[in-house]
Amino acid sequence: MDILLKNAQIITLNDNDDVIPEGSIGIRDGRIDYTGEANRCLEAEYSKVIDCRGRTVMPGFVNAHNHLAMTMFRNYADDMKLMDWLFTKIFPMEDKLTDESVYWGSLLAMVEMIKSGTTTFADMYFFMESTARAVSESGMRAVLSRGLQGESGEEELDYRLRENDELFRKYHNSHNGRIKVMLAPHSVYTCSEAYLRKVAAKSLEQGIPVQIHLSESKEEVKTCVEKFGRSPVKYLEDLGLLNDRTVAAHCVAVDDADMDILASRKVNVVHNPGSNMKLASGAAPVFKMLSRGINVCLGTDGASSNNNLDMLEEMRLAAYLQKILADDPTVLPADTVMRMATSRGARALGFEGLGSIETGKAADMIVLNTEKAHYYPKYNIKSAIVYSGNSADVETVIIDGSLIMENGHLVTLDEERILYEAQKCALKLCTSGKDVRHEET
Ligand SMILES: [Zn+2]
Incomplete structure (x- = not known):
């Protein structure tokens, strides 16, 4: 499909940080083929014109x-400590997951993500064939990995690695390059040293x-130092797992020495302020990492x-948390946090040519209704989106040149059916089998 977006205010996030007050974007064959001032002659060249x-x-x-x-476990176990939450609530429930529950749970996540303006995501979990099928149907862009964890027998660990191999063979760079596959050992505390070496x-x-x-937490670092005499960052460096493609x-x-390692190895770091605050894991020193x-x-x-x-909420949380941590309101300004939520993420996941609106780039973009009270009066549009924006402002979503949501209506997914099936799966998960570990706590 070829699409022309006209009369739009455009935040390009290009190197010049251009904001075009009223311009057009032409999209053809999944790429942006025009970005610039409004040009009425262009309208005849596109089969679909959206007035923005x-x-x-x-x-x-x-x-x-x-x-x-x-x-599937949203609001199932809240207000708990990370390790307690993981080992007594989440891991036992994850043992009960099936292809079906992961498929509908993935679609449920995609409905929520598309409606709040996310076009690309990274996932590490189980039954990833089901998630890959859901990605294929939704039209989203994704990095998928079969979660790898275990201290148990070699055979079981190899089986999980083989599952990831299979996922890689079938889906890596498939769907016009929309899907990529990575390796995802869960963490230093859930994978043995031998397993991490194998990965x-x-x-x-x-x-x-x-x-x-x-x-992720002080406890993880303490245990790693006790067990291996090194911080998790140093430990992973020694195992050869840190490089410029590591996410x-x-x-x-992380301390100064850890951050020096992350910087010298050019590791990509993903900040998750909402999760870190909710689990009281702490505040990642993002402003220090950025300065390195x-x-x-x-x-x-x-x-x-x-x-x-x-992600709109996540941007705001990220900005607020750093200002508190640094005791300095100038750190993580709106422009920086917006790039963290877009172009920096694209770079981390290896999607080159993504994260800005420029001719020749992949056509992944969102249209926000900024004609609402919380955007007035109008000064700086990036600040307005980061500090006043709301995910309900996202109206239209285009991924790889295809309309995925138009005017608030999902094009590729049946929202009502997905909510219904997800609820059905959640009920099954809660009532199926007796979960011994879960019951004991
Ligand atoms: Zn996680």
Whole structure:
């Protein structure tokens, strides 16, 4: 489909940081083929013309750390400590997940993400074939990984790695490059050293990047130091898992030495302020990481520890949290946090040519209705979106040149059916089988 967006205020997020007060964007074959001042002659050249008067167009959000089907556990176990929450509530429930529940849970997450302006996400979870099928149907852009964890027998661990191999063979760079596959060892505290070494070797041999949870809490660091005599960051560096394609989620409990390693290895860090605050994991020193040149981007984490997948909210949380942490309101200004939620995330996930509105770039963008009271009076549109914007302002979503949502109506997904099926699956999960670990607590 070829589309022309006209009369739009455009936040390009290009190198010059241009904001076009009233312009047009032409889209053809999944790419942007015109960006600039309004040009009436263009209208005849596109089969679909969308009038964006009173609207603002910007690059779609990139949610760089998520576990989609954890929507199944949204509001299931709140107000708990990370390790307690994980080991007594979440892991036992995850043992009961099925292809069906992951499929509907993933679609539920995608409905929420599309409606709040996310166009790309990274997911590490289980039954990823089901998620891949859901991505294919939704039209979203994604990085998928089969979650790898375990201290148990070699056979079981190898089986999980083989599942990721299969996912890679079937889906990597599929759907016009919309889907990529990475390796995802869960963390240093859920994977044995031998397993992490195996993943590192595979990553190196086959050139597959790694995404992992890293230094999420003080407790994780303490245990790692006791066990291996090093911080989780140093430990992963020694295992050969840190490089410029590594995506490390959280990095909350990192000291200067850790940040120096992350900077020298050019690791991409995903900040998840909502999840970190809710689990009281702490505040990642994002402003220090940015000043070291580390590519820090933004994620929501799963819907069970956030409890939504709203990147507009995440931007605001990120900005507020850093200002408190630094005791300085000048850190993480609106422009920086907007780039963390878009272009920096695209770079972290290896989607080159994404994250800005420029001719030749991939056509992933969102249209926000900025003709609402909370955008008035109009001064700085980026500040307005970050500090006053609301995900309900997102009206239209275009991914890879296709209309995924138009005027608030999902084009590719049946929202009503997805909510119904997701609720049915959640009920099944809560009532199926006796969960011993869960009952004991
Ligand atoms: Zn996570």
